[in-house]
Amino acid sequence: MSPPPSRSGFGWAEAFLEMMSAERAAAKNTLTAYAKDLEDASGFLAHRGRDLADAAAEDVEAYFVALGARGLAPATAARRRSAVRQFYRFVLGEGWREDDPSRRVEAPRKGRRLPKVLSRQEMDRLIAAAGARDGAQGLRLACMIELAYAAGLRISELTGLSLAALARDPAYLIVRGKGGKERLAPLNDAARAAVKAYLAVRPAFLPKGDKANPWLFPSRGKGGRLTPRRFGQLLDAAAADAGVDPERVSPHVLRHAFATHLLEGGADLRVVQTLLGHADIATTQIYTHVAGDRLREVVATKHPLAKK
Numbered sequence: 001m002s003p004p005p006s007r008s009g010f011g012w013a014e015a016f017l018e019m020m021s022a023e024r025a026a027a028k029n030t031l032t033a034y035a036k037d038l039e040d041a042s043g044f045l046a047h048r049g050r051d052l053a054d055a056a057a058e059d060v061e062a063y064f065v066a067l068g069a070r071g072l073a074p075a076t077a078a079r080r081r082s083a084v085r086q087f088y089r090f091v092l093g094e095g096w097r098e099d100d101p102s103r104r105v106e107a108p109r110k111g112r113r114l115p116k117v118l119s120r121q122e123m124d125r126l127i128a129a130a131g132a133r134d135g136a137q138g139l140r141l142a143c144m145i146e147l148a149y150a151a152g153l154r155i156s157e158l159t160g161l162s163l164a165a166l167a168r169d170p171a172y173l174i175v176r177g178k179g180g181k182e183r184l185a186p187l188n189d190a191a192r193a194a195v196k197a198y199l200a201v202r203p204a205f206l207p208k209g210d211k212a213n214p215w216l217f218p219s220r221g222k223g224g225r226l227t228p229r230r231f232g233q234l235l236d237a238a239a240a241d242a243g244v245d246p247e248r249v250s251p252h253v254l255r256h257a258f259a260t261h262l263l264e265g266g267a268d269l270r271v272v273q274t275l276l277g278h279a280d281i282a283t284t285q286i287y288t289h290v291a292g293d294r295l296r297e298v299v300a301t302k303h304p305l306a307k308k
């Protein structure tokens with residue numbers, strides 16, 4: 001049992017986030033999200049004259065009910081409930097409280113939300129539309145799409161690639177994913193060709209006087225590299241050019257397409273789990289539903305008996 005940093009929800013929240021970072025190697029984005037979640041809970045409790053440290057079970061229950069009434073995305077509401085539960089389990093484990101006020105509140109069942117997926121033909125059109133854009137801009141965008149689709153990269157993994165990782169035309173990428181975990185990501189010939197073509201024009205994107213910029217996709221912006229938001233904007237424009245609804249396209253949709261198309265092609269689920277860097281195979285299994293829907297559609301429309 002360790003002494004609490006201070007008898008306040010704020011101090012306990014800071015300690016909880018430090019534990020998540022040090023002991024569980026939580027990613028920076030996860031820590032930021034949990035900090036906002038606990039801040040949101042604190043704001044609600046303050047209106048009831050409470051804070052995280054002295055909240056009763058009735059207060060936490062009221063907060064969970066309020067989340068459902070605020071029109072939040074189901075995933076956001078579920079994450080906020082999870083953050084509060086994990087926080088109180090931590091506090092209980094440290095001995096700072098003798099009870100867990102979140103324990104008696106049952107979590108609502110969260111419906112399975114299937115990921116958006118582009119067909120192979122739509123991916124081909126998207127890549128072609130990106131490459132058709134003017135000069136260096138087109139080569140860069142085509143390269144980013146090819147890499148994301150070929151290796152199933154998260155947007156943070158894509159924009160965080162270093163020049164050194166691809167300077168020697170590797171057949172594999174070593175990707176640092178969530179929690180700092182590394183995985184191997186094979187590159188196909190199309191992705192390697194796209195990288196080679198892009199590297200020839202990469203100097204056009206270097207900030208002035210920054211020839212030593214380490215990022216694969218440098219930018220003249222403040223961070224010195226292309227941001228996820230900017231990539232999303234470029235992707236929307238390419239989707240429009242390709243005749244694909246931009247609402248169906250996002251950086252993460254490219255990762256969904258990678259997984260689904262592998263399963264449609266007969267890839268083993270465990271292999272796809274490894275390539276995506278999922279810690280739990282249950283996270284990967286959602287793609288079997290998407291691929292299964294596609295396969296059933298093919299059988300229903302293409303099988304000779306289905307036409308009779």
